[in-house]
Amino acid sequence: MIIMENYKNLKDMELIYELLSSLQTKSKAESNVKVMEESNSYYGLPFEPTIGDLVNKPWLIEKLDLTARQTKVFNLIRECLTRVNNSKTTIGLQINSSMKLGAALQERFANKPQEEVWLFCLNNQYKVIREECVFKGTLNTSTVHPRDIFRIALESNSKAIVIAHNHPSGNTTPSSADMAITKRLSEVGEVVGIELVDHVIVGDDYYSFREEQQL
Template identity: 40%
Template structure:
């Protein structure tokens, strides 16, 4: 039985698109290499890279490929119904990704609005949670995330975790919050040290720490109003 050419076996490993994407990232790949990853295998007489080139040669440009019907795709040697469906699904996913916008979860308009929102969400937590609210330049909330659970004097409370997410979400500003399960929002020395450290890191990275709230059961404390930020 003749085996189907699989996974570009005759192509040197360093030149295979999967390995190249893993090493250099998706932007380093040519269009036919990206398509070859989707196709995975070729027919008996060619590999996935050759099949990808054959598909692209059938259409004038990627716009034409986007509009291709299943029948047009399956007319290409090596493209069966399953591969044609996979190509159509990937094309449509690409269109939806291109049209996607970053979700907004409200706008911070004042210290009071931010504090009230965070106190409502965090006042009943039984463990200390550290939350980062990531904002764009319009103070719209683009992401709110619990960074870690535990005391701020713990080794897990490190700025890199907070700023890694800020870079990922392209945030311009950050609001920090953590709760005191005791119910008393008065800041500890560890709270003050952590806040100053975050402000310094933010200044170096060009990402503003807008405020740090300490959440109690019945009230909250803004460290900006407290004079630490």
């Protein structure tokens, strides 16, 4: 029996085996690992399955000999891994280019069914010191209030802020509401002394108000 402290030393295939054997007999777990190896072949050569395969290759799971309950467990694990991957923190990230932030946020916003507005508070080196989702839903000028944004920024002793939100449609063209919110936040930022460095819209690509000289 492998004690908890040793799990981190296991190869991905061994970890998958331990997971399977906790749900079914060892012989069936061994058989399922073999199926995963053979199904994961490349030019006829079998490759050891990885944890990433559980997320990125759902068809592999469908090939396994699993009960309905065991399939549910694997689907829940897949969803948990996906959410962890999509929620990677930006704390400590230095915002020296909108491209860097846009790339980081494309993973976070992937497959989000509704719009989310995120606030990133920056220090004097323009490193992220706080990130917070400030709104979920359809974005308009009445749902995102500068008071709420700058209250968080002031609490964090921020030098500057970045706002980002997603367009689930994938089209990153800013709407009239996006333009209006950016203008309001920029104006309020000048008054309170906290610069709005950028407003980034994420979809199939990203749109930066700073890069497009809209700020």
